[in-house]
Amino acid sequence: MISLAACLVRPNVHIGPAYPKDAPAIARLLAASSNDCVPLSEGELLARLGEFEVARSPAGQALGCAAVGERADGRAWLSSVCVDQRWRGTGLGRQLVQRALERSRAAETDLYCVSRSPAFFEALGFELLDEPAPTLRVARPAGGPPRRTLVRRCPFLAALAC
Ligand SMILES: CC(C)(COP(=O)(O)OP(=O)(O)OC[C@H]1O[C@@H](n2cnc3c(N)ncnc32)[C@H](O)[C@@H]1OP(=O)(O)O)[C@@H](O)C(=O)NCCC(=O)NCCS
Numbered sequence: 001m002i003s004l005a006a007c008l009v010r011p012n013v014h015i016g017p018a019y020p021k022d023a024p025a026i027a028r029l030l031a032a033s034s035n036d037c038v039p040l041s042e043g044e045l046l047a048r049l050g051e052f053e054v055a056r057s058p059a060g061q062a063l064g065c066a067a068v069g070e071r072a073d074g075r076a077w078l079s080s081v082c083v084d085q086r087w088r089g090t091g092l093g094r095q096l097v098q099r100a101l102e103r104s105r106a107a108e109t110d111l112y113c114v115s116r117s118p119a120f121f122e123a124l125g126f127e128l129l130d131e132p133a134p135t136l137r138v139a140r141p142a143g144g145p146p147r148r149t150l151v152r153r154c155p156f157l158a159a160l161a162c
Contacts, residue, residue, distance in 0.1 A: 013063065013092070015099050018045075018052035025062035026052065029082045035144065036116055037082050038136060052080070053099055055092050063087045066096040068103050068111065071134075076104050078113040097124050101152060111152045116145045126150035 018026065023045040030037045045052070051069035054062050064083035071077050078100050083092045101124075104111040114133045115121055122128065133147040 012058045013055055015053055015055045015095060018049050018054045018065065020046060020049065022052070022054050022062050022065075023049070026054065026065050026080075029062060029065055029084060030080055032085065033082050037080055040080070053096065053103075055083075055087075055096060064092045064096055066100050068100045073134075075112050076107065076109045078104075078111050081113070093120065094124060097121070101125075104152070105154060105156070108154055108156045110154050110157060113150050113152075114147050115150065116147055118148045118150055121150045121152075124152070126152045 023042045026045050027040060027042050031039045040048070048067065048069060051067040052065055053067075055064040057063055062084075064087060065080055066078065066082075067080040068076055068078055078097070081093060081096060081100075083090075083096070101111060111126075112129075113121060113126065118126075118128055127150060129149045129151055131149050133149050
């Protein structure tokens with residue numbers, strides 16, 4: 001049964017909660033973008049499944065994913081934003097991030113992320129922070145653009161601060 005939270009984002013593509021059967025496909029998506037995303041094993045994904053949403057084709061194929069989870073620092077982090085190479089440039093990445101923002105707004109929290117492609121997140125309302133990116137548990141390939149930390153402020157909290 002499709003969750004009530006599921007949402008039609010493009011003709012025939014739905015974004016909704018991840019299920020255990022999605023774990024192998026999510027692991028493949030992340031592994032195929034390991035320069036930008038931290039690869040996760042199926043076991044790690046199953047342990048964090050509640051953080052993930054998946055964009056699915058009508059046949060149930062996972063076309064993209066994004067995760068929102070609280071880390072040890074108490075912040076909510078957006079991670080594993082990834083779209084199948086064949087579907088990039090179709091607006092799916094934007095839709096996955098917008099859904100993540102809706103989830104963090106519902107929780108009334110700022111949403112942080114780390115990226116080597118900050119322009120993508122800046123286009124979606126995130127601002128660059130002048131603070132080091134958190135250390136990764138996996139080694140990254142040398143070279144390439146630096147990892148930057150970004151935040152999307154929760155409108156509710158921003159209004160309280162005024
Ligand atoms: C980044 C990624 C998720 C974007 O997904 P996508 O479906 O191609 O993005 P969209 O089609 O929704 O593009 C939305 C906007 O972002 C822009 N954009 C997309 N990728 C971009 C990038 N790498 N750098 C800068 N801008 C980017 C698009 O031009 C578009 O702008 P527009 O609406 O003004 O035309 C996808 O390229 C991907 O999976 N990359 C590998 C993993 C990754 O880098 N994840 C982010 C860090 S976890």
